[in-house]
Amino acid sequence: MKMIPVETTINGDQTEFLCNADESLLDVLRDRLGLTGAKEGCGTGDCGACSVMLNGRVVCSCLVLGVETQGAEVETIEGMADGETLHPLQRVFIEEAALQCGICTPGILIAAKSLLAKNPDPTDTEVRYWLAGNLCRCTGYDKIIKAVQKAAAEMRAA
Amino acid sequence: MRYVKPESYEAASALLAAEDGIARILTGGTDVLVMLKAEMVEPDLMVDLKHLPGMHDIAAEDGGFRIGAAVSSAELGEHAALKAMWPGVVEGAELIGSTQVQNRATIVGNLCTASPAADSVPGLVTANAVAWLHGPHGTRDVPVVEIPVSPGKTMLAKGEFITSIYLPARPVGASDAYLRFIPRTEMDIAVSSAAVSLELDAGGTITAARVAIGAVAPTVRLVADAGAAIVGTKLDDDAIAALIAATEAACSPITDKRGTIEFRTKTAGVLAKRAAHIAYSRAGGKT
Numbered sequence: 001m002k003m004i005p006v007e008t009t010i011n012g013d014q015t016e017f018l019c020n021a022d023e024s025l026l027d028v029l030r031d032r033l034g035l036t037g038a039k040e041g042c043g044t045g046d047c048g049a050c051s052v053m054l055n056g057r058v059v060c061s062c063l064v065l066g067v068e069t070q071g072a073e074v075e076t077i078e079g080m081a082d083g084e085t086l087h088p089l090q091r092v093f094i095e096e097a098a099l100q101c102g103i104c105t106p107g108i109l110i111a112a113k114s115l116l117a118k119n120p121d122p123t124d125t126e127v128r129y130w131l132a133g134n135l136c137r138c139t140g141y142d143k144i145i146k147a148v149q150k151a152a153a154e155m156r157a158a
Numbered sequence: 159m160r161y162v163k164p165e166s167y168e169a170a171s172a173l174l175a176a177e178d179g180i181a182r183i184l185t186g187g188t189d190v191l192v193m194l195k196a197e198m199v200e201p202d203l204m205v206d207l208k209h210l211p212g213m214h215d216i217a218a219e220d221g222g223f224r225i226g227a228a229v230s231s232a233e234l235g236e237h238a239a240l241k242a243m244w245p246g247v248v249e250g251a252e253l254i255g256s257t258q259v260q261n262r263a264t265i266v267g268n269l270c271t272a273s274p275a276a277d278s279v280p281g282l283v284t285a286n287a288v289a290w291l292h293g294p295h296g297t298r299d300v301p302v303v304e305i306p307v308s309p310g311k312t313m314l315a316k317g318e319f320i321t322s323i324y325l326p327a328r329p330v331g332a333s334d335a336y337l338r339f340i341p342r343t344e345m346d347i348a349v350s351s352a353a354v355s356l357e358l359d360a361g362g363t364i365t366a367a368r369v370a371i372g373a374v375a376p377t378v379r380l381v382a383d384a385g386a387a388i389v390g391t392k393l394d395d396d397a398i399a400a401l402i403a404a405t406e407a408a409c410s411p412i413t414d415k416r417g418t419i420e421f422r423t424k425t426a427g428v429l430a431k432r433a434a435h436i437a438y439s440r441a442g443g444k445t
Contacts, residue, residue: 133256
């Protein structure tokens with residue numbers, strides 16, 4: 001199969017890659033670009049573990065073709081921290097132990113960050129609905145919601 | 159699989175018409191890429207249309223709105239004027255999948271997947287929405303209700319695709335609502351659903367009504383008798399009883415793991431009743 005050249009911006013960096021027409025953005029990120037933060041859970045858009053930002057919106061990278069990102073802006077979990085300084089959401093998730101196995105965590109952080117950009121002071125219900133597409137099989141969600149709220153409060157005060 | 163971004167609508171329909179193998183159209187990708195992954199379909203050609211002019215626009219037109227085929231559910235929900243005029247259409251679109259899915263999924267894709275349980279379709283049907291089709295022999299307008307013909311099948315000819323959906327203008331004192339039954343609170347497929355759109359006169363009497371039901375027949379179904387049952391009323395108990403009876407009579411569901419024939423029929427009637435009350439109240443009526 002003929003490989004297709006794609007130019008895109010990932011975490012602010014101009015990036016070029018070659019991929020097959022039917023290859024998902026998730027596979028491109030993980031297998032071609034070495035960005036393994038986004039995880040494959042279901043591969044069918046149900047679990048949210050592969051969440052990334054595409055042109056400012058949170059999407060499942062398993063439901064995006066790599067070739068679709070020509071000229072697009074992609075943000076992944078690898079771009080969330082500022083150098084050695086973790087994003088408040090990342091730090092609070094660790095402080096509050098809002099994760100156990102960690103597979104869902106990159107997707108949840110990306111989705112939570114996109115929520116707080118749109119709504120800096122959400123209710124618990126709004127957080128739960130926004131994150132309904134991010135499945136976690138360990139925590140029971142309670143600590144995740146609390147961590148998002150704690151980080152949100154900190155970010156509002158900053 | 160070849161991936162092509164045609165330069166124009168004409169080029170897209172020519173490409174689709176000339177393809178001997180399996181062709182699929184890509185806009186939001188939330189259905190087609192799942193089918194690809196599950197190997198339910200192995201397309202030879204994937205035609206990406208979302209870069210074409212008008213595809214991402216929600217444009218005011220003759221008092222209503224024209225919605226491009228690549229507009230996402232999230233974008234519909236963010237459009238205040240559209241949501242004010244057609245809240246039932248928008249709430250149907252906003253029930254499709256998760257936040258992530260709503261950022262990509264489109265009402266045109268939901269329509270063309272032709273699922274009987276498609277959440278955005280009953281609202282479009284009661285809105286009298288019209289799809290604008292582009293094909294190798296030109297363009298044509300087709301009412302949304304006529305697009306799906308059976309589960310997974312549409313009336314679109316080879317080489318044809320939908321470029322936009324038109325939601326017509328509506329008078330003051332008109333509104334709509336959509337409800338579905340699912341056994342959880344989010345991210346599920348409707349067991350049954352109902353949309354109601356109605357218009358009121360200054361005294362609160364219903365002057366026009368359309369009712370559509372989902373997941374209770376091979377396609378989303380417009381129930382003319384159910385709409386007629388509440389015209390001339392203010393949703394009194396007799397009118398509601400007639401609405402429920404007409405809705406139940408129009409159901410021909412299947413029994414599967416999601417629900418039985420009896421359960422689907424019963425809940426469709428209840429949802430039509432509740433959606434009628436919500437639409438009535440949104441339209442300014444007081445019961």
